[in-house]
Amino acid sequence: MAFFRKGHEIHTRRFSRNMGLGLVLAAFVALVFGLTIAKVSQDEFAIPDAAEGAGYGEND
């Protein structure tokens, strides 16, 4: 028995599409990460006041 099974024909046929989509998704993750860092590094960024959040649910 071979260590690696021979891939299904569809994997060969769709290699370019799958590889392209994988790279696009990886780039998207990197972009969202970079965007997050850029946003939180800006001067106007402020973490919401913890006291405001504490009020939620008190009147439930």
Place this chain on the structure above:
Amino acid sequence: MSDASFDSNLNKAGQPQDAGFSHFFALLKPRVMSLVVFTALVGLLAAPVSVHPIVGFTAILFIAIGGGASGALNMWWDADIDRIMKRTKGRPIPAGLITEGEALGFGVALSGISVVMLGLATNLVAAGLLAFTIFFYVVIYSMWLKRWTPQNIVIGGAAGAFPPMIGWAAATGSVSIESVLMFALIFMWTPPHFWALALFMKSDYDEAGVPMLTSTHGRRVTRNHILVYTILLVPVSFALAFTSIGGPAYLIAAVLLNALFLRGAWRIWRRDEVAADADGYATEKTVFKHSLYYLFGLFVAILIDAALRSYDLLGAGPFGIWGL
């Protein structure tokens, strides 16, 4: 006749041929996207508010993807006529590489992603403008105007004119006279640019049932339209020189490029089909090429003035205009 003969989505060996990544990329109309990227970038960089480079990159990327998504939806809607015209027969849907349903899903998904991501990265004004641009191109232009009126290219040209306005809104969060004039510049430039092409491109729009001015009203009327629209374009392009994004580079470029474009439109107007046929539409081809230089040159000039302004090389005069 076998079923296989109906299915163009088969390779030479008769096996199913799947669309590759490049075929989906082709749905985005990459050449149109390059104009979108360039003009949106100018709108973003010329704006008085600077943005973080990653935010700016994200904005341009998703404006481009939004433009591409509308291209994919256009190909989905126009698949029937794309099968008829020689120029478009090789597109992924008529070639049988991508199904109409796949193109629709791809276009809708990318439209949603691009609008949401632009909104998250920048602001709701930019996202709203991008959503409207996609709607305008797909519904107003592709579904309604394109097959209904020979003025399709005039009104439909608005879709290609929005990107600098979106780029500007991404930076400033608003719409202003500068961004409206950048929009108007591309809007007024599109008809003479396209009709110059239509004069020398022997197209098969007639067979596809798409009314083009050259066939519905004749080539004489098209030549008249080119001259009139070029004349109307001149004041719009000069108006930009006297806004906050104008400057000496833009004014010089506007003088030279408008003179060149006007001279070309005048020459097209003076010719008839016999003269054009005799020299293989040389003037029309030259004017088409110059129209590309025109738009590129004016937008590069806006960038040059923005660079001069960022180094304080342009003073602000009493009217808030570059040193006047």
